[in-house]
Amino acid sequence: MFWKYGLFFSILSGGIWGIFWQIFFTVIGILTLGIPLSLELSQIMIIGPLAGILYIKSQKFLSIKFHLTAIIIITFLIFISHLGNPYQVEDENRLIIFMLILLTSFFIWGSLNHSLYNLSPGELSKYDVESFFIKFTWGLGLIILILITLIPFYIMIITSLKNQQSLILNPLDISVNLNTDFKTLFNSYIELFTNFNFHLFLINSFIVSCTTVIITLFFSIPGAYALARLRVPNKKIFSGTVILIYLIPSIVLIIPLYVIFSSIGLRNSLFGLILVYPATTIPVALYMLRGYFSALSSEIDDAALMDGLSRIQIILKIAIPLSKPAIVSVGLYVFMIAWNEFLIAFMFLDDPSIFTLSRGIMSLNSSEIPQQHLMAGAVIATIPIMIIFLYLEKFLISGLSAGGVKG
Amino acid sequence: MTNIIKKSKNTLLEKEKKLGLILLLPTILIVLSVVIFPLLANFWISFKPVSLGDLRPPKLIVKERIKGKLSDKNQIAEIQYRYRNSSIKYDLENVIIKDIIPNGFTVKDLQPTQFCRLKLKELICNLNNVSSRSSGKIILKVHKNDQWQEELDNPKKTKPFVTFSSKNVLTSFEFNTENFKKVFSASEFFEVLKVSFYYTIFGTAGALLVGLIAAQILQKSFRGRSIVRGLLLFPYVSPVIAVAFAWVILFDPYSGIVNSMLVQMNVIDKPINFFGQKYTDIIIFGYVFKFPLALSMVIAFEIWRYFPLSFLFILARMQSFPEEVYDAAKIDGASPLQQFYYISLPFLIGIMSILFLLRFIWTFNKFDDIFLLTGGNAGTRTFTVNVYEQAFAISNLGAGAAVAVVIFIFLLTFSLLFMRYSKKETF
Numbered sequence: 001m002f003w004k005y006g007l008f009f010s011i012l013s014g015g016i017w018g019i020f021w022q023i024f025f026t027v028i029g030i031l032t033l034g035i036p037l038s039l040e041l042s043q044i045m046i047i048g049p050l051a052g053i054l055y056i057k058s059q060k061f062l063s064i065k066f067h068l069t070a071i072i073i074i075t076f077l078i079f080i081s082h083l084g085n086p087y088q089v090e091d092e093n094r095l096i097i098f099m100l101i102l103l104t105s106f107f108i109w110g111s112l113n114h115s116l117y118n119l120s121p122g123e124l125s126k127y128d129v130e131s132f133f134i135k136f137t138w139g140l141g142l143i144i145l146i147l148i149t150l151i152p153f154y155i156m157i158i159t160s161l162k163n164q165q166s167l168i169l170n171p172l173d174i175s176v177n178l179n180t181d182f183k184t185l186f187n188s189y190i191e192l193f194t195n196f197n198f199h200l201f202l203i204n205s206f207i208v209s210c211t212t213v214i215i216t217l218f219f220s221i222p223g224a225y226a227l228a229r230l231r232v233p234n235k236k237i238f239s240g241t242v243i244l245i246y247l248i249p250s251i252v253l254i255i256p257l258y259v260i261f262s263s264i265g266l267r268n269s270l271f272g273l274i275l276v277y278p279a280t281t282i283p284v285a286l287y288m289l290r291g292y293f294s295a296l297s298s299e300i301d302d303a304a305l306m307d308g309l310s311r312i313q314i315i316l317k318i319a320i321p322l323s324k325p326a327i328v329s330v331g332l333y334v335f336m337i338a339w340n341e342f343l344i345a346f347m348f349l350d351d352p353s354i355f356t357l358s359r360g361i362m363s364l365n366s367s368e369i370p371q372q373h374l375m376a377g378a379v380i381a382t383i384p385i386m387i388i389f390l391y392l393e394k395f396l397i398s399g400l401s402a403g404g405v406k407g
Numbered sequence: 408m409t410n411i412i413k414k415s416k417n418t419l420l421e422k423e424k425k426l427g428l429i430l431l432l433p434t435i436l437i438v439l440s441v442v443i444f445p446l447l448a449n450f451w452i453s454f455k456p457v458s459l460g461d462l463r464p465p466k467l468i469v470k471e472r473i474k475g476k477l478s479d480k481n482q483i484a485e486i487q488y489r490y491r492n493s494s495i496k497y498d499l500e501n502v503i504i505k506d507i508i509p510n511g512f513t514v515k516d517l518q519p520t521q522f523c524r525l526k527l528k529e530l531i532c533n534l535n536n537v538s539s540r541s542s543g544k545i546i547l548k549v550h551k552n553d554q555w556q557e558e559l560d561n562p563k564k565t566k567p568f569v570t571f572s573s574k575n576v577l578t579s580f581e582f583n584t585e586n587f588k589k590v591f592s593a594s595e596f597f598e599v600l601k602v603s604f605y606y607t608i609f610g611t612a613g614a615l616l617v618g619l620i621a622a623q624i625l626q627k628s629f630r631g632r633s634i635v636r637g638l639l640l641f642p643y644v645s646p647v648i649a650v651a652f653a654w655v656i657l658f659d660p661y662s663g664i665v666n667s668m669l670v671q672m673n674v675i676d677k678p679i680n681f682f683g684q685k686y687t688d689i690i691i692f693g694y695v696f697k698f699p700l701a702l703s704m705v706i707a708f709e710i711w712r713y714f715p716l717s718f719l720f721i722l723a724r725m726q727s728f729p730e731e732v733y734d735a736a737k738i739d740g741a742s743p744l745q746q747f748y749y750i751s752l753p754f755l756i757g758i759m760s761i762l763f764l765l766r767f768i769w770t771f772n773k774f775d776d777i778f779l780l781t782g783g784n785a786g787t788r789t790f791t792v793n794v795y796e797q798a799f800a801i802s803n804l805g806a807g808a809a810v811a812v813v814i815f816i817f818l819l820t821f822s823l824l825f826m827r828y829s830k831k832e833t834f
Contacts, residue, residue: 030671039672130742141624142635148711149639155664156653219437222430231420232427240826245442247822249772251791252811255798256448257441259577262462279441282434311426340646342775347799358648371656378649389644393637396644397719 006121009132010052010112017111018048020140025104029097043081047074048108055112056121067109074105114139153382160188160376188376196373198380200353201360205381208270208356209338212277216285216334217327219278224289225315229301239290246283250343258347268350276344281334288333288399292326293319329399332392336399339385357381446815452808454582459802465494465573467502467537471563483515483550488567490534491542502534502571504545509564511555516548537571586809590797595788603789605702607771610709614770615763617710618717619755623747625718626725636722643715651779654708658682685786701785705777709770717762724758725751764825768818790814 002008022044051074058066078101115136119128163184183190192198226232227239257276258267266272296319304314320327345359355363361377389396468491475484488506492499508514508528517523523532523545532545590596625636642650658665658681666678679687681704686697728751736746774791777783783792790810798807 026672027668030668039674127740127742130744134743138624138627141620145621145624146635146638149641152650152653152657152711153641153645155657156649159656219433223434226427226430230423230427230430232431233424238431243826244822245438247768247772247818248442248446248815249769249774249791249818251772251774251794252449252815252818253442253445255452255794255804255808255811256445258798259452259457259462259804260445260448276441279437282437283442286434311423336644340648342646342648342779358646361648361652365652371659371662374652375656378646378652382645382649385644385646386641389640390637397640 004123004129006056006116006119006124006128006132007053009119009124009129009136010056010116010121011049012052013115013132013136014048014050014052014055014108014112015045016048016136016140017108017115018044018051020143021104021107021111024107025100029100043078047077047081050077051108052112052116055109055116056119059116059118059120067113071102071105071109074108075102078105111139156375156378156382160372160379161185162372163187188370188372189380192373192376192380196360196364196377197352197355198357198360198377201355201357202380202384204270204354205339205357208273208277209335211274212281212338213331213334215274215278216281217331220282220285220289220330221320221327222315223282224286225293225311225319227286227290228293229298230311242283242287242290246287250280254343254347257344261348267348268354269348270354272348273345273356276348277338277341281337284337285330285334288330289323289326292323296322325395325398328392329395332388332396333399335388336385336396339381449808449811449815452577452805453586453812454584455576455805456583456585457576457804457808459799459804460496461576461804464575465492465497465499465539467491467499467504467569467571468493469504469567469569471506471567473563483548486547486549488532488545489542490537490545490569492537492539494539494573496539497573497576498539499537499571499573500535502537502569504530504532504534504567504569506530506567507565508547508549509561511551512549513552514547514549516546518544518546586803586805587812589806590809590813598786599788599790599793602702602787603771603791605699606706606709606773606777606787606789607767609706610713610770610773611763611766613706613710614713614766615717615759617714618719619721619759621714621718622721622725625722639718640715642712647712647775648779650712651708651776655682655780658704682781683785699786701781701787705780705787708776708780709773712776713766713770717759717766720758720762721755724755728754760828761825764821764828768821768825771817771821772814790817 019041022041023039026039051070054070054073058070115132117135119132124132227235227242232238261267261272261276266275300318300322301314304318305311309317340358341356342358342362345356346362349355349359352360352363357377357380361374361381364374364377470489472487472489473484474487476482486508488504490502490504506529508525508530510528514525517525517530522534523530525531530545530547534543537543621639625632625639657663660666660678660680660683663678663681665681666675669675670678679700682701684700687700688695689698732750733746736750741749771789772791773789774795777787777789777792778795781787783789783796788796790813794807794810794814796807797810798804
């Protein structure tokens with residue numbers, strides 16, 4: 001059967017890698033040049049497989065010299081297959097187009113080198129076939145995964161650095177012109193901080209999130225300790241209820257909360273938010289910390305009890321110091337929930353001076369306010385959480401894995 | 408002897424119980440007041456015809472005015488009280504207006520006589536019923552007498568005192584099932600049900616599948632793996648409002664990059680409104696079928712944002728698995744796919760089913776994402792968005808609460824299923 005031969009796989013992977021990199025670099029070309037390039041795939045569908053065959057047939061004498069020759073051959077083939085003008089562009093862009101083709105060839109060859117390495121052109125065993133497929137999809141999957149994850153963030157940043165004119169003139173130009181001065185480049189940010197009170201929103205968000213973390217930890221640490229260590233009556237019902245409450249979404253509670261908080265006059269205030277947020281995070285924190293405390297050995301507690309420490313002292317002097325990393329994780333996770341919370345802030349806050357960032361960005365979502373302001377707001381809200389994430393990734397990841405099924 | 412031991416043990420136990428309850432008490436109180444009480448209140452509201460306007464309680468507005476000059480001894484002046492029911496919906500009952508008439512005045516006449524009387528210097532008007540939107544006047548004809556003092560005897564100095572009772576729809580004991588009838592009979596109910604389940608099932612399964620693939624890819628060690636692992640978590644940790652708007656701008660029909668790109672590359676001839684178009688026709692082998700575009704986009708966003716979570720869990724599980732098992736399988740000649748199918752998958756199936764159930768519940772409850780992307784338009788209205796739509800867009804709080812009750816019943820069913828299932832699996 002032909003699909004058991006290495007040659008077939010070389011043709012297949014040559015074709016797919018060819019198409020992938022051709023699309024990739026056409027997009028890059030459009031974005032960097034800002035000129036129309038039409039997507040032509042028919043030529044690469046022949047050249048790619050040819051490159052695949054070339055690779056697998058010449059595997060025995062691979063050397064740097066050979067690699068270079070192969071890349072030049074592919075570049076040449078792409079060039080002549082398009083009659084010297086593969087992207088139908090004007091002369092002044094020829095050099096960039098040539099660079100793009102060179103890069104396309106380089107990446108096709110590199111990808112082939114990765115997925116076809118040590119594959120014989122003849123009949124293959126089942127093991128080799130599957131190894132090939134895994135290697136092949138591994139590379140392709142990794143690239144696609146990273147691209148898909150990062151593109152919206154890239155767009156967010158780039159859009160925030162543009163001005164209205166350039167956005168309308170050419171939405172495709174997503175390069176940043178670094179020659180412009182600081183003021184024009186960060187115009188949207190300056191605008192947000194001077195005219196839209198974003199400094200206040202930032203402070204409000206910090207106040208609300210930090211207070212939520214403190215209140216949550218203050219109540220959930222003793223609660224979790226009690227559930228993990230003490231013989232509380234109906235413990236099972238407690239734990240079950242904690243999980244159940246942790247699953248109740250705020251949309252189910254928002255109408256009564258709106259009604260109650262309106263009638264007692266707490267709705268349009270940060271204090272109201274600080275009252276509601278911990279109630280939604282305490283069950284999560286309790287659930288996570290209970291797990292951590294149960295994992296600590298109870299013999300230490302017993303020894304401390306023998307030495308005459310009270311339970312409160314045990315919590316303060318033994319349980320908390322021993323589970324510091326866990327508490328940091330839980331704290332970060334709660335901070336993230338409070339920082340990112342949208343619905344309650346959106347329903348509760350009407351007064352622009354007490355907006356949190358989420359609420360503030362929502363107020364930018366109108367047709368009168370330019371897009372780049374909206375995206376600058378999004379960047380401002382994302383940066384603090386990213387800084388925390390990058391610095392304390394280890395803690396946040398363990399927090400996510402312990403309680404992260406919420407959200 | 409045994410008795411003493413038993414007794415002392417008991418007191419220790421009692422002490423522990425007490426302490427445990429004290430430690431848990433704040434949590435219980437907070438959760439009771441901010442979760443359980445509102446939950447019950449939601450049931451209460453769902454059986455009542457409450458609209459957003461009912462949150463402002465009805466009020467009797469009374470204004471006091473003086474007509475004519477009070478300074479002249481023989482001249483008759485008027486003290487007028489104008490009252491008005493501010494509510495456009497509710498009548499006020501047992502309305503009583505009281506005011507003190509200063510000593511320096513003699514009252515000549517009092518209108519309307521059937522409601523008002525003077526008791527010494529106190530004016531008492533028992534108006535009984537003031538129907539909605541209605542208003543009226545109380546007129547006192549007065550003149551100055553000998554006791555009059557310039558500074559003390561300004562009738563406006565004492566504010567009229569008003570008492571009334573009104574029917575408050577929120578606290579009354581009138582219930583009806585109108586809201587539920589409305590929710591269930593509306594033709595859109597089944598549409599909403601269908602959309603909710605499409606969104607939940609495909610969103611959850613998609614995120615789980617992409618997470619599984621991502622975990623498989625990242626299990627192999629390569630240079631920069633920990634950086635890539637961090638990158639892949641970005642969508643999940645960033646604020647939903649930021650990433651949702653980034654998607655909206657990315658797919659914008661006028662200035663979005665995806666549309667301009669597709670037009671430039673001649674893939675489509677005119678821009679597509681990804682988040683605003685309910686269906687798009689897709690032609691496969693000559694058959695035209697309607698593809699729910701906006702819903703699919705919202706599902707894609709859900710997958711993009713939540714795959715990191717499944718990925719994190721599955722990767723953590725896979726890394727706890729002993730490597731030797733794979734080595735042994737290799738020696739026995741198991742191919743990579745066989746290794747995945749017969750070793751990894753059975754090992755992961757437990758965590759994946761738990762993840763599926765939990766994520767299913769959370770996706771079903773998801774509000775922010777859809778609300779920010781489409782506002783529930785173009786065939787993306789799930790139950791959660793419907794709560795907002797009914798309660799705050801149409802301002803029918805009762806109907807919104809009724810939808811919330813429906814969500815809660817679904818949630819309860821799913822959670823009970825989850826708890827029964829998770830007992831077998833250690834999470």
